[in-house]
Amino acid sequence: MIIFTGVYRKFMISFEKIEKVLIIRLSSLGDILLTTPIVRSIKNKYPQVKIDFLLKPQFSDVYNFNPNINKIMLYNVIEPSKTQSEILKSDYDLIIDLQSNIRTFFLLRSIKAKKLKFKKPSLKKYLLVNTKINLFREIKSIPLLYSKVIGDEFLDEEGLEIYNNKGRINCLPQTNNVIGFCPGAKHFTKRWLSEYFIQLGNMLADEGFVIYLLGGNLERELCANLNSKIKNSVNCSTENDLILTAEKMANCQLIVTNDSALMHVASSIKIPIVAIFGSSVREFGFAPYNVENTIAEIQNLSCRPCSHVGKDKCPKGHFDCMREIKPEMIYEKIKTLIKKNE
Numbered sequence: 001m002i003i004f005t006g007v008y009r010k011f012m013i014s015f016e017k018i019e020k021v022l023i024i025r026l027s028s029l030g031d032i033l034l035t036t037p038i039v040r041s042i043k044n045k046y047p048q049v050k051i052d053f054l055l056k057p058q059f060s061d062v063y064n065f066n067p068n069i070n071k072i073m074l075y076n077v078i079e080p081s082k083t084q085s086e087i088l089k090s091d092y093d094l095i096i097d098l099q100s101n102i103r104t105f106f107l108l109r110s111i112k113a114k115k116l117k118f119k120k121p122s123l124k125k126y127l128l129v130n131t132k133i134n135l136f137r138e139i140k141s142i143p144l145l146y147s148k149v150i151g152d153e154f155l156d157e158e159g160l161e162i163y164n165n166k167g168r169i170n171c172l173p174q175t176n177n178v179i180g181f182c183p184g185a186k187h188f189t190k191r192w193l194s195e196y197f198i199q200l201g202n203m204l205a206d207e208g209f210v211i212y213l214l215g216g217n218l219e220r221e222l223c224a225n226l227n228s229k230i231k232n233s234v235n236c237s238t239e240n241d242l243i244l245t246a247e248k249m250a251n252c253q254l255i256v257t258n259d260s261a262l263m264h265v266a267s268s269i270k271i272p273i274v275a276i277f278g279s280s281v282r283e284f285g286f287a288p289y290n291v292e293n294t295i296a297e298i299q300n301l302s303c304r305p306c307s308h309v310g311k312d313k314c315p316k317g318h319f320d321c322m323r324e325i326k327p328e329m330i331y332e333k334i335k336t337l338i339k340k341n342e
Contacts, residue, residue: 015046018093022113024054025098026075028186029242029261032062033268034289035098036161037143041154043068052090054083061242065163080107087111098146116149125308128283132302136283143289159290160268162246169246171271179204179334180212180236180249182257182266183226184219187310189279190259192322194226200256200327201230204334212252214262216240254337256330259286267291272341274333278322279314281305292341294333298324 021042025035032055039051050070053063057074064072073090076082084107087095092113097104100118108115127133147155162169181201185191201211211233213223223237236248246265249255255266256274266273266288273293280286281304287295298304298321306315314321 015042015049018046018049020050020052020090020092021094021096022052022054022073022087022090022092023096023098024104024107026054026056026103027059027099029059029062030264030286031142032059033160033162033261033264034142034286035146036062036066036268037155037159037289038098038146038150039066039068040158040161041147041156042150044156045154052092054087058240062162065165065243066161067163083107084110096149098149118146118149121145125284128281129305129308134283139282139287140285141287141289142285145285157290159270160264162242162265162268164243164247169243169250169269171252171269172250176210176251176253177208178210178212178252180214180252180255180257180266180271181226182214182255182260182262183222184215184262185258185260185310186218187279187307188312189306189314189319189321190310192258192276192278192325194222196325196327196330197226197256198229200330201226201233203327203331205231205233210234212236212248214245214249214255216245254334256334263288267293272337274330274337276322276325276330278319278325279304279306279310280308284308292337294337296325296330296333297321 025032042049043051051068052071052073053069054073054075060072063069073086088111095113095115097115098118100120124135127135181197183197211230213226213233213235215223215237217240220237223235227233227235238244246269249266250269252271254272257263257266259275259277259280263275270291273288273291275288275293275295277295277297301321303316304321
């Protein structure tokens with residue numbers, strides 16, 4: 001028996017008596033991938049529990065083939081009341097709200113099931129971004145913070161995961177010389193410079209490496225441009241096909257990526273990662289999770305972080321958080337990480 005103190009109410013619950021659970025994380029892709037450890041850990045510890053997952057339709061690939069999920073419930077953005085009705089009809093024993101925003105508050109306010117809610121470190125983030133006061137005593141990953149909603153003992157050490165129709169997608173035994181580039185990110189201040197990717201790609205091509213350029217619809221033009229300027233490169237961008245992107249990525253020896261959703265895809269399939277952090281910082285909990293990685297960043301830059309999600313332009317105009325991360329720095333990190341994993 002465990003005592004949980006949630007935002008909604010305080011109650012006692014035993015998972016041995018739980019049969020149906022709904023977990024909610026509506027968006028976005030990276031955040032939903034970061035829920036996979038808690039889903040798997042609950043299912044492994046309490047196999048009798050049927051876990052449903054509520055998310056937006058465009059992110060359903062994360063759980064379409066995941067064996068730990070009983071049912072995917074798609075959030076109706078146009079008519080949320082229909083989603084609310086579906087939740088009511090499902091008669092859940094427990095609802096775990098990992099989205100924890102005003103949308104899910106209104107979605108769940110009339111539902112009487114027991115609820116647990118993720119407590120976001122919003123004040124700490126605000127202070128770090130706007131005053132540079134750092135109240136993060138230690139860096140905790142988002143999966144670990146999610147696990148605290150139901151108790152630390154639930155979280156295993158297997159990391160993130162993603163499945164296709166054949167099973168879990170894992171990094172293939174590496175006998176090739178393919179390095180993946182994930183040059184995109186939703187916000188400008190999280191994107192390393194295109195000319196740096198081109199320079200790095202050609203440095204690696206001269207060493208005999210093949211470069212896979214990975215991304216979705218938003219990166220199609222970017223990947224095509226890089227493909228035209230990087231020797232030995234292959235444009236592997238897709239029309240937001242997460243499973244196909246993961247399968248392409250699994251052929252890579254290493255991934256070079258911005259702080260983006262594809263960084264978490266790479267974590268899911270256990271590929272060594274060189275992650276490039278510009279405006280974002282590790283304190284927010286979104287570093288590559290439980291996978292071999294190294295992070296390139298300009299520390300002690302007084303304007304970092306300028307946002308906890310990213311911005312459409314550099315507020316200072318200089319963009320030093322990315323401009324000062326030179327291709328040579330990433331090249332050395334790649335060589336070090338490859339040598340470490342030989």
